[in-house]
Amino acid sequence: MPVTPDALAHAEDLADFVDASPSSYHAAAEVARRLEDAGFARLEEEEAWEVTPGGRYVVVRDGAAIAWTVPADATATTPAHVLGAHTDSPGFKLKPQPTTGSKGWLQAAVEVYGGPLLNSWLDRELRLAGRLALADGRVVLADTGALLRLPQLAIHLDRDANTGLALDKQFQTQPVWGLGDPTQEDILAELAGSAGVTASDIRGYDVVIADTARGAVFGKDRAFFASGRLDDLASVHAGVVALESIDTSASGPIAILAAFDHEELGSNSRSGAAGPFLEDILGRVYDALGADASERRRALSASWCLSSDVGHSVHPNYVHKHDPVVQPVLGSGPILKLNANQRYATDAVGSAAWRDWCDSADVVTQEFVSNNNVRCGSTIGPITATRLGIRTVDVGIPILSMHSARELAGVSDLHDLARVAGAFFAG
16 A cells, blocks of 8 residues: 555654553553543542543553543443553563673573564664562663663574574573673663662562664655564554544544553463453443443443454565465555454454444455464454453454564554554444
8 A cells, every 4th residue: 555644654653652662561651641641531440430421541550551432422331342452572571680691791681571583683782671669669660771682693603503593592592781790780770770769679570671773664665664562562552543533522432442461471461361451441431331230241242342463464485384365465454364263353243344444444454364284373352252252353464574573564554553443443
């Protein structure tokens, strides 16, 4: 599809969003910050809520955020339209006793998080980012900026590197961050300094490694967008952009953005899609609208969840890995994801609804299905459908280099996803 000025502006804003979101905790905070700036009220789970028709709200739970708008004419049986996405990305997480080293090098002890393409993390400037739990009870965000690097072994010392490089996850993925004696230096001091506290204040931490390179538009006709963490911050950002523009004075569903954490690990956490977060929010919203148990069930039976995550574009160098007929490509529209074994939750009714929302937004869509010989991944879609019984459709954008430290998307697809999300939220 042609790259419009609006699509380019959307990509630049996404670059800002990703840069501000090096960890899931930063991503949730950035969702809340942007929506608060747009007039959403920030709510805290431990407090009593006043959720009223015409209102706009956002809640953060750890590294997840849920935001919603309530139409002015909402009743106890008004359905919800939920856009589900996730804030976490594959990579590395800082271990306990994180300062290590060898032969005069300071290194960071890290654990593999999810399923990253390990080789893609080599020879990049990396940052530590996440949350710190302090002795005084506060929880603060930390981001060191460029601090670390995973240096690759020179080809002179590994003549077989170009025929098959396989990294040992324990011994060859520990990045360097300085020179000195690890018994005298502590990487926690770097984290503490970035948050304006001291290392002795830190009682616990959830810290990951993230690429520092900013997202970039490039290629013929500026069709490509490369960035870290597109899986799945591209969907989170699209949801934020769409939700900001909802007019609560108009009739429509309760529009909800649910940006969960821990999808890359299976979603089994209090802030993951398999946890109670979305159910808790829906319960409190419908309680505020005066719904009894029967009315809530009626509302949910008419509700929809759009599970938005990235999918595979056909790769020109590995065509045999894709279905021989269904081959989505960057720049040709968002994708509808289907799988016979329910790795995706899309069915015929959901397919028709997705096409209607795309038509409403004047957006062209593509389909994705896996090659029968290639194992299909999954999403929060089947989890949400199973947990809540909401009709669910799995969609997203096609990308290349999925789970790389830097992934590749189509500029027009990113913008089109936000446009369809707006049509979905509008009902």
